[in-house]
Amino acid sequence: xxxxxxxxxxxxxxxxxxxxxxxxxxxxxxxxxxxxxxxxxxxxxxxxxxxxxxxxxxxxxxxxxxxxxxxxxxxxxxxxxxxxxxxxxxxxxxxxxxxxxxxxxxxxxxxxxxxxxxxxxxxxxxxxxxxxxxxxxxxxxxxxxxxxxxxxxxxxxxxxxxxxxxxxxxxxxx
Numbered sequence: 001x002x003x004x005x006x007x008x009x010x011x012x013x014x015x016x017x018x019x020x021x022x023x024x025x026x027x028x029x030x031x032x033x034x035x036x037x038x039x040x041x042x043x044x045x046x047x048x049x050x051x052x053x054x055x056x057x058x059x060x061x062x063x064x065x066x067x068x069x070x071x072x073x074x075x076x077x078x079x080x081x082x083x084x085x086x087x088x089x090x091x092x093x094x095x096x097x098x099x100x101x102x103x104x105x106x107x108x109x110x111x112x113x114x115x116x117x118x119x120x121x122x123x124x125x126x127x128x129x130x131x132x133x134x135x136x137x138x139x140x141x142x143x144x145x146x147x148x149x150x151x152x153x154x155x156x157x158x159x160x161x162x163x164x165x166x167x168x169x170x171x172x173x174x
Contacts, residue, residue: 046073047067047068047069047173048079048171049065049174050065050169050172051063051065051170052064052065052139052141054141054165054166054167054168055165055166056086058163059086061084061086062083062086062165064081064083064141065083066079066080066081067079067080067081075097075100076095076098077095077097078093078096079093079096080092080093080094083165085145086163088121088145090113090147092113093113094110095110095111098129103130104129104130104131105128105129107126107127107128107129108124108125108126109125109126110122111123115147119148121145121147122145123144123146124143125141125142125143125165126141127139127140127142128140129171135172135173136172136173137170137173140167140168141166141168142165142166143165144163144165145164146162147161148161
Protein backbone atom coordinates (compact mmCIF):
# COMPACT_ATOMS: atom_id res chain seq x y z
CA UNK A 1 0.00 0.00 0.00
CA UNK A 2 1.48 3.34 -1.04
CA UNK A 3 0.93 6.36 1.15
CA UNK A 4 -1.23 9.09 -0.35
CA UNK A 5 0.48 12.22 -1.57
CA UNK A 6 1.26 14.50 1.35
CA UNK A 7 0.73 11.76 3.95
CA UNK A 8 3.53 11.15 6.42
CA UNK A 9 4.76 7.55 6.31
CA UNK A 10 4.75 5.89 9.77
CA UNK A 11 8.11 5.18 11.39
CA UNK A 12 6.98 1.72 12.55
CA UNK A 13 4.52 -0.32 10.44
CA UNK A 14 1.22 -1.38 12.05
CA UNK A 15 2.08 -5.07 11.51
CA UNK A 16 4.88 -4.70 14.06
CA UNK A 17 2.41 -3.59 16.75
CA UNK A 18 0.01 -6.45 15.96
CA UNK A 19 2.76 -9.09 16.22
CA UNK A 20 4.15 -7.47 19.38
CA UNK A 21 0.68 -7.33 20.96
CA UNK A 22 0.04 -11.04 20.27
CA UNK A 23 3.46 -11.94 21.66
CA UNK A 24 2.93 -9.86 24.82
CA UNK A 25 -0.52 -11.36 25.35
CA UNK A 26 0.81 -14.92 25.05
CA UNK A 27 3.81 -14.34 27.34
CA UNK A 28 1.83 -12.18 29.76
CA UNK A 29 -0.95 -14.72 30.22
CA UNK A 30 1.61 -17.38 31.16
CA UNK A 31 3.62 -15.16 33.52
CA UNK A 32 0.56 -13.39 34.91
CA UNK A 33 -1.11 -16.68 35.80
CA UNK A 34 2.02 -17.90 37.58
CA UNK A 35 2.34 -14.68 39.58
CA UNK A 36 -1.31 -14.76 40.68
CA UNK A 37 -1.14 -18.44 41.71
CA UNK A 38 1.75 -17.75 44.14
CA UNK A 39 -0.17 -15.25 46.27
CA UNK A 40 -3.95 -15.64 45.90
CA UNK A 41 -4.73 -13.36 48.90
CA UNK A 42 -2.82 -10.39 47.45
CA UNK A 43 -4.99 -7.45 46.31
CA UNK A 44 -4.87 -6.92 42.55
CA UNK A 45 -4.62 -3.33 41.30
CA UNK A 46 -7.34 -2.67 38.74
CA UNK A 47 -6.86 1.03 37.92
CA UNK A 48 -3.98 3.15 36.68
CA UNK A 49 -3.63 6.85 35.98
CA UNK A 50 -0.89 8.13 33.65
CA UNK A 51 0.23 11.67 32.87
CA UNK A 52 2.79 12.23 30.14
CA UNK A 53 4.37 15.34 28.60
CA UNK A 54 6.47 15.43 25.46
CA UNK A 55 6.83 16.70 21.93
CA UNK A 56 4.80 16.17 18.76
CA UNK A 57 6.60 15.75 15.42
CA UNK A 58 4.91 18.93 14.13
CA UNK A 59 6.99 20.85 16.70
CA UNK A 60 4.21 21.42 19.23
CA UNK A 61 4.25 20.34 22.88
CA UNK A 62 2.09 17.36 23.78
CA UNK A 63 0.24 16.32 26.95
CA UNK A 64 -1.53 12.98 27.55
CA UNK A 65 -3.76 12.12 30.52
CA UNK A 66 -4.99 8.51 30.61
CA UNK A 67 -7.05 6.47 33.05
CA UNK A 68 -6.91 2.68 32.62
CA UNK A 69 -9.06 -0.18 33.95
CA UNK A 70 -7.66 -3.72 33.93
CA UNK A 71 -10.39 -6.36 33.36
CA UNK A 72 -7.55 -8.91 32.96
CA UNK A 73 -5.20 -7.86 35.79
CA UNK A 74 -1.74 -6.63 34.79
CA UNK A 75 -2.14 -7.76 31.14
CA UNK A 76 -5.08 -6.19 29.28
CA UNK A 77 -6.37 -2.68 29.95
CA UNK A 78 -9.10 -0.44 28.58
CA UNK A 79 -9.01 3.27 29.11
CA UNK A 80 -9.89 6.79 28.19
CA UNK A 81 -7.53 9.65 27.54
CA UNK A 82 -7.59 13.32 26.82
CA UNK A 83 -4.66 14.21 24.61
CA UNK A 84 -3.33 17.63 23.68
CA UNK A 85 -1.18 17.04 20.61
CA UNK A 86 -0.50 20.25 18.78
CA UNK A 87 -3.49 21.44 16.77
CA UNK A 88 -5.65 18.51 17.86
CA UNK A 89 -7.16 17.70 21.25
CA UNK A 90 -8.84 14.31 20.87
CA UNK A 91 -10.80 12.37 23.46
CA UNK A 92 -9.66 8.77 22.95
CA UNK A 93 -10.89 5.28 23.86
CA UNK A 94 -7.87 2.98 24.17
CA UNK A 95 -6.85 -0.63 24.70
CA UNK A 96 -3.48 -1.77 25.96
CA UNK A 97 -1.55 -5.02 26.30
CA UNK A 98 1.10 -5.11 29.04
CA UNK A 99 3.88 -7.57 29.80
CA UNK A 100 3.59 -7.93 33.62
CA UNK A 101 7.23 -7.95 34.68
CA UNK A 102 8.08 -6.88 38.25
CA UNK A 103 9.92 -3.59 37.58
CA UNK A 104 9.82 -2.69 33.87
CA UNK A 105 6.46 -3.17 32.12
CA UNK A 106 6.52 -2.88 28.30
CA UNK A 107 3.16 -2.14 26.67
CA UNK A 108 1.49 -1.55 23.32
CA UNK A 109 -1.70 0.46 22.88
CA UNK A 110 -4.21 1.44 20.22
CA UNK A 111 -7.10 3.84 20.28
CA UNK A 112 -9.72 5.78 18.41
CA UNK A 113 -11.23 9.09 19.33
CA UNK A 114 -12.89 12.23 18.23
CA UNK A 115 -11.81 15.81 17.91
CA UNK A 116 -14.33 18.61 17.57
CA UNK A 117 -12.73 20.38 14.63
CA UNK A 118 -11.06 17.49 12.81
CA UNK A 119 -13.28 14.43 13.21
CA UNK A 120 -11.87 10.97 13.89
CA UNK A 121 -8.35 10.50 15.27
CA UNK A 122 -6.65 7.10 15.58
CA UNK A 123 -3.46 6.15 17.40
CA UNK A 124 -1.04 3.26 17.79
CA UNK A 125 1.85 3.22 20.20
CA UNK A 126 3.76 1.65 23.01
CA UNK A 127 6.33 2.25 25.65
CA UNK A 128 7.72 1.29 29.03
CA UNK A 129 6.52 1.75 32.59
CA UNK A 130 9.21 1.70 35.27
CA UNK A 131 7.84 0.95 38.75
CA UNK A 132 9.79 2.87 41.38
CA UNK A 133 7.47 2.18 44.33
CA UNK A 134 4.55 -0.23 44.74
CA UNK A 135 1.99 2.25 43.35
CA UNK A 136 4.08 4.91 41.59
CA UNK A 137 6.27 4.70 38.54
CA UNK A 138 7.50 6.49 35.47
CA UNK A 139 6.26 6.08 31.91
CA UNK A 140 8.00 6.63 28.57
CA UNK A 141 5.80 6.33 25.50
CA UNK A 142 5.56 6.75 21.75
CA UNK A 143 2.26 7.20 19.90
CA UNK A 144 1.51 7.57 16.21
CA UNK A 145 -1.64 9.64 15.54
CA UNK A 146 -3.55 9.87 12.27
CA UNK A 147 -6.31 12.37 11.53
CA UNK A 148 -8.29 13.60 8.54
CA UNK A 149 -6.80 16.59 6.71
CA UNK A 150 -8.11 20.05 7.64
CA UNK A 151 -8.69 22.69 4.95
CA UNK A 152 -7.52 25.50 7.28
CA UNK A 153 -4.12 24.00 8.18
CA UNK A 154 -3.24 21.34 5.59
CA UNK A 155 -2.82 21.45 1.80
CA UNK A 156 -6.12 20.77 -0.04
CA UNK A 157 -4.93 17.48 -1.61
CA UNK A 158 -4.05 15.86 1.76
CA UNK A 159 -6.61 13.28 2.91
CA UNK A 160 -4.91 11.93 6.06
CA UNK A 161 -2.26 13.51 8.29
CA UNK A 162 0.01 11.50 10.56
CA UNK A 163 2.22 12.72 13.35
CA UNK A 164 4.27 11.23 16.17
CA UNK A 165 4.32 11.90 19.91
CA UNK A 166 7.21 11.02 22.23
CA UNK A 167 6.97 11.77 25.93
CA UNK A 168 7.43 10.72 29.50
CA UNK A 169 5.72 11.16 32.82
CA UNK A 170 4.26 9.57 35.92
CA UNK A 171 2.08 6.46 36.37
CA UNK A 172 0.00 5.89 39.51
CA UNK A 173 -1.41 2.42 40.16
CA UNK A 174 -4.37 2.10 42.57
